[in-house]
Amino acid sequence: MRTLSGRMPRRQARVAPSEHEPSGPLLRVEHVRLGYWTARQFTVAVEDVSFDVEAGERIIVIGPSGCGKSTLLKAIAGFIEPAGGLIQMAGRTSLAPGPDRAVVFQEFDQLFPWRSVLSNVAYPLRVNGHRRRAAIAKARQYLELTNLAHAADRYPHQLSGGMKQRVAIARALALDPTLLLMDEPFGSLDAITRQRLQTELNRIVEQTRVTLLFVTHSIEEALVLGDRIVVLGDAPSRVIATVDIRGLGGPETVEYSQMRGRLRELLAVDKEEVEEIGGLE
Amino acid sequence: MKTRFIAVVAAFAAVGLAAFAAVAGAGKAQEGPPSKLTIAYQPGLGYAPLILMKEMRVIEKKYPGTQVEWKVLASGTPITQGVITGDLQIGAVGTGPMLVGWARGVNWKIIAPLNLGDLWLMAKDPNIRTIADLRGKRIATPTNTSIQAVMLRKMAQVKLGDARALDSGLVALDHPDGMQALLTGQIDAHFTSPPFQFQEKVRGAHVVGRSYSYFGAHTFLVTVMQDKFYDEHTDFAKFFYRQIVAMQALIKKNPARVSRMLSADAGGAPTWRQFKQWLAAKTPGSKSRALTWTTRPLGLMRTASFMNKTGQLSKMPGNWKELVFPPVYATKGS
Amino acid sequence: MAVSSSAASIPRRPAAFGWARIPAIVRYPLVGAVLVAAWHYYAVHKGSLFMATPWQTVQEFWHGWRNGSLSEPTWATLRLLLEGIGIGAAIAAVLTAFATLSKIGEDALVLLTAVLNPLPGVAVLPIAMLLFGLNESAVRFVIANATIWPIAIAVSTGFKTANQTLVAVGRNVGLSRVRVITDVLAPAALPQAISGVRTAWAFGWRTIIAAELVFGVAGSSGGLGNYINNARQYFLTPQVFAGLLTIAILGVVFETLFGQLERRTVIRWGMKTS
Ligand SMILES: Nc1ncnc2c1ncn2[C@@H]1O[C@H](COP(=O)(O)OP(=O)(O)OP(=O)(O)O)[C@@H](O)[C@H]1O
Ligand SMILES: [Mg+2]
Numbered sequence: 001m002r003t004l005s006g007r008m009p010r011r012q013a014r015v016a017p018s019e020h021e022p023s024g025p026l027l028r029v030e031h032v033r034l035g036y037w038t039a040r041q042f043t044v045a046v047e048d049v050s051f052d053v054e055a056g057e058r059i060i061v062i063g064p065s066g067c068g069k070s071t072l073l074k075a076i077a078g079f080i081e082p083a084g085g086l087i088q089m090a091g092r093t094s095l096a097p098g099p100d101r102a103v104v105f106q107e108f109d110q111l112f113p114w115r116s117v118l119s120n121v122a123y124p125l126r127v128n129g130h131r132r133r134a135a136i137a138k139a140r141q142y143l144e145l146t147n148l149a150h151a152a153d154r155y156p157h158q159l160s161g162g163m164k165q166r167v168a169i170a171r172a173l174a175l176d177p178t179l180l181l182m183d184e185p186f187g188s189l190d191a192i193t194r195q196r197l198q199t200e201l202n203r204i205v206e207q208t209r210v211t212l213l214f215v216t217h218s219i220e221e222a223l224v225l226g227d228r229i230v231v232l233g234d235a236p237s238r239v240i241a242t243v244d245i246r247g248l249g250g251p252e253t254v255e256y257s258q259m260r261g262r263l264r265e266l267l268a269v270d271k272e273e274v275e276e277i278g279g280l281e
Numbered sequence: 282m283k284t285r286f287i288a289v290v291a292a293f294a295a296v297g298l299a300a301f302a303a304v305a306g307a308g309k310a311q312e313g314p315p316s317k318l319t320i321a322y323q324p325g326l327g328y329a330p331l332i333l334m335k336e337m338r339v340i341e342k343k344y345p346g347t348q349v350e351w352k353v354l355a356s357g358t359p360i361t362q363g364v365i366t367g368d369l370q371i372g373a374v375g376t377g378p379m380l381v382g383w384a385r386g387v388n389w390k391i392i393a394p395l396n397l398g399d400l401w402l403m404a405k406d407p408n409i410r411t412i413a414d415l416r417g418k419r420i421a422t423p424t425n426t427s428i429q430a431v432m433l434r435k436m437a438q439v440k441l442g443d444a445r446a447l448d449s450g451l452v453a454l455d456h457p458d459g460m461q462a463l464l465t466g467q468i469d470a471h472f473t474s475p476p477f478q479f480q481e482k483v484r485g486a487h488v489v490g491r492s493y494s495y496f497g498a499h500t501f502l503v504t505v506m507q508d509k510f511y512d513e514h515t516d517f518a519k520f521f522y523r524q525i526v527a528m529q530a531l532i533k534k535n536p537a538r539v540s541r542m543l544s545a546d547a548g549g550a551p552t553w554r555q556f557k558q559w560l561a562a563k564t565p566g567s568k569s570r571a572l573t574w575t576t577r578p579l580g581l582m583r584t585a586s587f588m589n590k591t592g593q594l595s596k597m598p599g600n601w602k603e604l605v606f607p608p609v610y611a612t613k614g615s
Numbered sequence: 616m617a618v619s620s621s622a623a624s625i626p627r628r629p630a631a632f633g634w635a636r637i638p639a640i641v642r643y644p645l646v647g648a649v650l651v652a653a654w655h656y657y658a659v660h661k662g663s664l665f666m667a668t669p670w671q672t673v674q675e676f677w678h679g680w681r682n683g684s685l686s687e688p689t690w691a692t693l694r695l696l697l698e699g700i701g702i703g704a705a706i707a708a709v710l711t712a713f714a715t716l717s718k719i720g721e722d723a724l725v726l727l728t729a730v731l732n733p734l735p736g737v738a739v740l741p742i743a744m745l746l747f748g749l750n751e752s753a754v755r756f757v758i759a760n761a762t763i764w765p766i767a768i769a770v771s772t773g774f775k776t777a778n779q780t781l782v783a784v785g786r787n788v789g790l791s792r793v794r795v796i797t798d799v800l801a802p803a804a805l806p807q808a809i810s811g812v813r814t815a816w817a818f819g820w821r822t823i824i825a826a827e828l829v830f831g832v833a834g835s836s837g838g839l840g841n842y843i844n845n846a847r848q849y850f851l852t853p854q855v856f857a858g859l860l861t862i863a864i865l866g867v868v869f870e871t872l873f874g875q876l877e878r879r880t881v882i883r884w885g886m887k888t889s
Contacts (some may be wrong), residue, residue, distance in 0.1 A: 079783060095788040107780045113884045114802045124788035157885025175788065291660045358848055364665055365850075378848065385850035387664060419749060452749060463721070467749040593849075 025052035026090055026211055027076065027179060034071050035236075042083070045071045047147035047236035047241055050085075053179065056121055058205060058212040060222040063232030066265060069215040070106060072232075073113075073183050076213065077103045090178060102172035106183040106215075108164050111156040111171075118143065118152040121171045128175065142170040162193045169201070173208060182214045186221070198224050219263045223248070223256065231266050241266055314344040314517045315370060315510075321352040321360045322373035325456060326559055327396055327502045327572060329543060330528035336542045339524050344517070345358040356455045357424060364389060364505060371521070373504050375428040377593075380585050382505075383604060384596045391503040391605040392511065392518055393525035394614075397573040398501025399564045400429055401478040402436070402490040404470040405463055412440035412447075412490055418469035421452045421459040426593065427474035431584060432492040434591050439495055444591045472491055474501065475561045475571050476551075488565055498573065499580030510608050522576070522608040529574035536560045569582060578605060578614035667853040675853035676860050685842065685854075687874070689861055692838035695751060696823050699758025700815055706759065706768035707811075712796055715774055724771065728764050736761035736822030754826050761822040762815035769811025773804025806881045813873055 034046035045068035053059045063069050074080045076087055078097040089095055103109075111120050122139035126132065143149050146166040156164060165185045172180055184193040196219060205212055205225075216222055222229050223245060231241040243263070249255050317503050318340065334340065335351045352369070354360055360468040363369035365387055373395060402412075402420075407413060422429040428513035430451065438444040450469075454462055456477045459568060463471040464484055471481065482488070483494075492499065504525065510516045532539050540556035562571050581601045598604050601614050634642070651669050658666035667675070679685025710727075713720035739760050743753040777800050785799040801808075827840025837845070839858055846854035882889040 074783075077787060079786070097783070097789075099787065099789045101787075103783070103787050105780050105783065109778055110780045110784050112781060112784075112799070112802070113886050114805070114880070127789050127794075155884050171788075358844070361850075376855070381849055385664065387850065413838050425845055453841075461748060462744065465745060467744055 012175065022210065026055040026057075027053040028065070028086065028088040029053075029072075029076070030088070031085035032072070032075065032082045032087060034068065034075050034080060035083055036071075044236040046075075046081045046232075048085070048238050049230075049232065050088050050239060051230045052215060053177075053211060053244060055211050056209060058225060058227040060226035060229045061213065061215045061232065062217060062219065062222045062229055062267070063237060064234055065217055067232045067237040069217070070183050071179050073103070073213070073215050076179075077101050077181055099124065099175040100178045101181055102175045102177035104165070104168045104172045104180070104182040104185045106187055108161050108188070109156075110168050111164055113156050115155075116152065117148060117154050117156070117159070117167050118166055120156065121174050124171060124175055138174055139170075142174040143167075145173070145207070146170040146200065147250075162197060165189070166197065166200075169204070173204065173210065177195070177210065178236070179211045179213060182212065184216055187216070192233070201225065219260055219267070222263070223251075223260060229263070231263065286338065290496070295425075302490060312345050312516070315514050316346065317348045317350075318371070319350045319352060319363075319369050320371040320373075321354050321363060321369045323354060323357060323360070325477070325502075325544075326486070326556075327398055328373055329560075329573070330395055330525050330534060331504070332355075332546050333528045333531065333539060333542055334524055336546055340521075343520060346480075355457075357427065361387075367507070370510055371504050373502055375399065375423075375502060376500050376581065376584055377426045377428040377431050377588070378593055379503055379505055380588060381426045383598070384594045388508040389505045390508065390511070390603075391578065391609060392506050392520045393504045393609065394500050394576050394578045394605075395502040395504060395525065395574075396500070396529075397409075397498050397579055398474060398492075399498075399569075399571045400432060400472065400474050400492040400501065401482075401488045401571075402429075402433065402470055402472045403416070403463060403481045403486040405466065405481075405486045406469060407487075409469060411490060414437050415447055415470055415489070415510075416441070417450060417462045417482060418447075419450045419452055419467075420447060420470040420472060421454040421462060421468045422472045423455055423459070424453050425451065428492075428499075428584070429474070431588055431591075431593070432496060433472050433557050435492075435495050435587055436490050446598055448574065476564065478571075479559055479562050490517055493567075493569075494582065496580060498569075499584060500578045501572070503578070518606065519608050524604075529576065532560065532574050575612075576609060577612035578609065580613060580615060654864050663852055664850060667851065667856040671853040672781070672856040672860055679854070679857050683863060685857055687835055688839045688842040688858075689865075692823055692827070692840065693865070695754055695838060696758060696819050699755045699823070700762045701811075703753060703759040703762030703815060703819075704766055704812065707763045707770060710763070711770045711774065714771055715796055715800065716792065724767060728768055730759065732764035733767065734760075736818060737825045741827055744754065754823060757826055758819045758822055761818045765767035765814040765818060766808070766811040767808040770804050773807030773811075774800045776807075777803035806877075806887045809873065809877055816869060816873075820862070820866075826827050 021274040035044040078095040122135040125135035149258040303463040317369040360372040437446040540553040544553035658668040714724040743756040747753040824840040843858035
């Protein structure tokens with residue numbers, strides 16, 4: 001809980017103490033139901049999803065396209081109110097969007113085009129009370145972390161897709177989020193770039209020890225980046241499996257191939273019922 | 282992109298050349314009556330002789346082959362411009378713009394003066410009684426070169442010692458707008474003409490000054506045509522002159538009938554009784570009428586020399602006959 | 616990341632053909648000279664009452680700017696125009712912000728724009744004269760009215776079409792609703808805002824010149840429209856043309872300024888291609 005403890009709100013008296021130990025989950029998602037109002041009816045995107053995220057953990061949410069991953073992430077970020085269930089962040093419910101849950105969106109055009117790369121990272125810091133000098137220094141530090149120091153003075157339209165996503169990552173990380181939310185940030189990149197950025201992200205997460213909730217539809221990505229994997233079914237989605245892959249061997253190992261095979265099966269076969277996989281525990 | 286640009290330039294050049302050729306080719310005219318005739322005037326009682334000619338179809342009866350078109354334009358500037366460009370063959374204008382055009386080299390003269398007119402400077406605020414009260418006030422005249430603006434300068438010269446003393450308050454408004462502005466208090470004074478001055482008086486404005494008392498009786502409106510048109514259609518021009526004389530005589534002889542025609546031309550409002558009353562309206566404190574129907578020009582040279590002194594007129598005519606066509610010579614003008 | 620900078624690796628610009636091969640510094644003067652010559656001969660042919668020659672126009676222009684007879688009306692008109700547009704732009708900004716923050720504001724803006732935008736600028740003049748009297752305020756009002764709506768429409772279109780991801784980012788990094796408008800929506804709508812102001816500027820010009828023609832204030836406070844009208848009444852064709860030349864030059868100057876503004880902002884930021 002290192003740096004987080006200071007931000008943790010006092011627990012409420014009416015909540016049972018056992019659930020509110022500092023060691024309790026940072027994020028709780030309980031029977032959450034999400035959807036959108038279209039024309040006249042409510043379309044459900046996420047039927048019933050539950051999982052917890054412990055501080056310092058790296059959680060991957062995986063599922064087929066259109067199953068509601070982005071919707072779920074937006075709900076956690078505070079942009080969508082759940083139609084049912086509960087999202088609890090560090091003991092708080094009814095969440096408004098805020099920098100404690102910094103988001104790296106799926107879209108490339110999430111940088112402010114009228115700000116330079118440096119300013120895109122420094123400006124949110126200014127908004128959150130950093131002085132000009134401090135904000136710039138910190139922004140530079142995170143641009144270095146994402147290997148973008150040389151592009152600090154460029155404008156977003158002068159960057160490649162991967163560079164844009166790295167700026168967005170730098171911006172989100174610089175905010176010192178309690179929970180970093182990433183929505184398929186490498187989704188539309190080529191395999192080589194994607195791999196490089198995955199490695200980079202792993203390094204950064206190790207370095208900053210940030211809690212990560214990462215959405216993807218790539219099994220490889222999930223295996224490379226995650227501690228645990230939450231597998232969602234087709235929309236309206238439910239959790240069809242939660243897999244712990246801590247301690248899983250490298251890609252050359254048998255366990256790894258077995259795990260990949262299992263996940264492939266899970267995602268290919270449309271399962272109505274929730275299936276609990278023990279993983280490697 | 283570049284080729285399109287060339288094409289545009291070429292198109293412009295082609296259009297320019299075509300216009301050039303068309304203009305150069307036109308103008309060689311025939312004797313006899315014009316095949317097409319456009320006559321323009323403005324709203325106002327002073328244009329009555331023209332309205333009568335229109336209503337009685339005088340020209341059409343004499344020259345069936347001539348296509349006659351009448352235009353009523355809100356202000357004088359397009360009329361002078363139209364006569365110059367040849368879009369209008371005959372235009373009715375005040376003596377001011379006529380003189381300014383003549384001095385600037387417009388080849389036009391007066392074919393028939395329409396009337397003499399006592400023009401009133403009206404104010405609504407009871408505190409404005411004299412010319413001196415108008416210092417720093419907003420005064421509307423039709424245009425800067427209008428006879429009203431000239432008369433206002435004459436008044437300023439006589440009463441304030443400086444012809445330009447009231448210039449800074451001048452506002453250019455055509456008569457109907459000016460009347461509206463005066464009655465709603467947006468301007469302090471309005472130098473206008475019949476019938477607007479009568480209407481303003483009825484609605485509570487009063488006369489601050491009259492042009493006759495500063496300038497004597499003077500010509501108000503005239504009809505002008507280009508020298509070239511007169512030379513090419515002399516018989517028609519003379520006919521036109523005679524008809525203006527005839528219409529003026531008719532106004533004097535049978536105001537009731539004339540009023541009915543004017544009212545009909547105006548679409549029934551104002552009523553013919555209203556027109557009859559206006560035609561008979563007298564200048565306050567005098568027995569003479571505000572409008573006198575005659576083709577005899579009066580005060581042309583006085584107007585010209587005053588405008589020359591105030592710098593409005595760049596050159597002076599030798600005598601009044603330089604300003605009119607021969608049919609007017611016989612009237613013993615001034 | 617370094618790019619090889621050997622000369623051989625730089626591709627050649629595609630070759631131009633024909634007229635386009637002549638350099639621009641020659642091309643434009645050439646076209647200009649042809650146009651000026653055409654103008655000259657046409658003016659000489661038509662006579663001085665109809666058209667001034669280029670030389671007469673330039674002389675009169677120079678003269679008028681030296682002795683103030685043209686510069687003063689120009690400044691008067693420009694000052695009034697800028698004031699009117701300033702008022703219009705400010706009101707448009709407030710209206711649009713209000714429309715973004717509340718549904719009532721949005722309804723009001725939609726209704727006002729639908730009713731007032733189609734009114735030609737000068738058509739409002741009689742009302743303005745009744746409200747303000749025959750003075751500069753009436754003109755300011757008319758110009759403001761002519762400029763509010765194109766700006767408001769442009770900016771609210773800009774707001775509506777603004778990238779929603781950026782709005783989400785703004786909220787995510789902790790911006791309040793008002794700051795989302797000022798810090799995210801406003802710059803995002805800048806391309807539309809600039810073209811709105813451009814349109815407003817053109818509307819404003821037309822309106823002020825027309826307004827001055829309708830009640831051209833003679834004497835000291837007259838503007839450029841009045842200058843031209845006055846010259847017309849005195850048949851001073853060179854002055855008329857000098858006035859028109861002034862309007863044309865101002866048009867070019869402001870077009871250049873807007874171009875600069877765009878180059879420094881939206882084009883530089885890749886929000887609009889040049
Ligand atoms: N704004 C919206 N209005 C209505 N329906 C929406 C909206 N956004 C998403 N949906 C619907 O909700 C469902 C889930 O969408 P979501 O974007 O969460 O999918 P996803 O899992 O992120 O897919 P992908 O992997 O392709 O990004 C889809 O069926 C989609 O059509
Ligand atoms: Mg998605």
